[in-house]
Amino acid sequence: MLKFEYATIEDRKWLQPILAASGKMGSENAFGTLFIWNESYHSRICRQDGYVLLSSGEHFHTYNFPYVADPANAGSLRDALQLLIDDAAEKGFRFQMWGMTEKEVARMEEAMPGCFEFSIDRDGADYIYNSSDLIELAGRKYHGKRNHVSKFNRQYQWEYEDVTVDTLDACREVSCEWCRQNGCDPENGLDKEVRALRKAFAHFDELKLSGGLIRIEGKPVAYTIGEEINPQVFLLHFEKALSGYDGLYAAINNEFARRNLSGYQYINREEDLGLEGLRKAKLSYHPAIILQKYRAVLKGTES
Template sequence: MLEFRYLELEDRAWLQPLLMKTSTMGSENAFGTLMIWGGDYRVNVCQRQGEVFLSFGGQPHTYYFPIAYHDLRDTLSVMIADADNKGFDFRMWGMTAEQIALMDQALPDTFVFSIDRSGSDYIYSTQELASLKGRKFEKKRHHLAKFKKTYRYTYEGVTLHNMADCVAIADLWRSDNAAQLGDSVDKEYCALRRASDNFEQLGLLGGLIRVGGKPVAFTFGEEINPDVFLIHFEKALDGYDGLYAAINQEFAAHNLTKYQYVNREEDMGVEGLRKSKLSYHPVLLLEKYSAVVREDIMQ
């Protein structure tokens, strides 16, 4: 039986290098994602004879694709047996198309796979986000130009010295959206505060915009691997037309040019969020899949 425990901040030292070695672009392959959302989703880790397993949820829990393994056939068999021994149905989530192909090769005709469109990640060209060149970004350039013409603003990187300004923006965002979005606002705010409280320890990077000296927008993220940067949070106060476009472009242009891609996470099935993410013309929709064991095999 696999012995899982809660993920802790101290695990970053050994787990982060393993996550990077997977070379995947998914948001769940960033340690910060697992850590800052771990309180809400109960992210757990298990080390066993050189293999590393991750899961989320209580009992029953859902398995991620193994982070380190020797023989995938044996590792998947151990995971299936672990769920059976604990008395719940086996389920995995977050796999890419390449990973489900590996699973099907390792244990043919064993799994039923389903795509999770709402949980799939939007991947963008960093160069395109920073420059907004081309006809497809004409509306974005116009929006950004209007913001720059209307407001006297400054951009700066996030440090511990201006973290309180970011938190102040988050506090206002929370109060403005609590009635409309309900519990999801509190969950995101708690994750955001875990990020702000552990900013340096998690190796996060961020940007902040001020208008007339007042902090009005910020963004936080982290490196998934040397090619891909992940955006965790992007918040802006109401009343400043074009502010979200500005923080997006400024952060990409000032801080992310060494990365080829930017992962801006999933849309969670929210129509407005999906429309917004598509409007920036992703170069890839990184599809995520779930897996269960075929019923006839489990009988």
């Protein structure tokens, strides 16, 4: 039986390099995602036989695709998958995996032909953009976004600054006001985001987070915060902008990308959770990649 444990902030030192070396682009491959959301999704880690194994779920395990931690001692992918299958059986869980890419699905099928049923989780797909697109907003397809930014620049007296531990109180102020405007409670699920934000703020430097903040006439009104997944991909965890300011979301998005993200090829803006408005907003920025995520169960066991 495998022993999965909650990641601590001290685990970042050894785990982040393994996650980054995998080259994966999904939001679940950032240590910050694993750490700041673990109270809500009960994400846990296990080191076993040269692999790092991840799972989530309070009363069950949903496993992720295994990470090779020690190539010299890691067995085959079939061996790693069998570890997870056996663990689920020993604990009395239905075996299930989530978050696999199309290539990982193909590897699983090659390792254990005909053993799994696969399905796409469209609501969990990540929206990944060329950083140059979000920075430059060039061409006809970004005409509307450029207009929003231009209107914002003309209409308001604003200033931008990078988020640091010294400006986190300003971000907290924005978060509190945003919750008053939108409601942050269990009914809409935003209480989980509040808990994740608290952990992100509490461990901002240790998690190597970075972000941008906009003030209008001295008042903090918007911020964005994220982290590097790997040297090619930056992940945006949070983006909050108060209502009543035309073009504010477009402005914070563009300013942070322009000032901080030119060194990355891609920017991951996470999933849409199946929310129609959020999906429309993410599609309006013309993602370079919609990174599909797959689920897997053992054939004959899906309920």
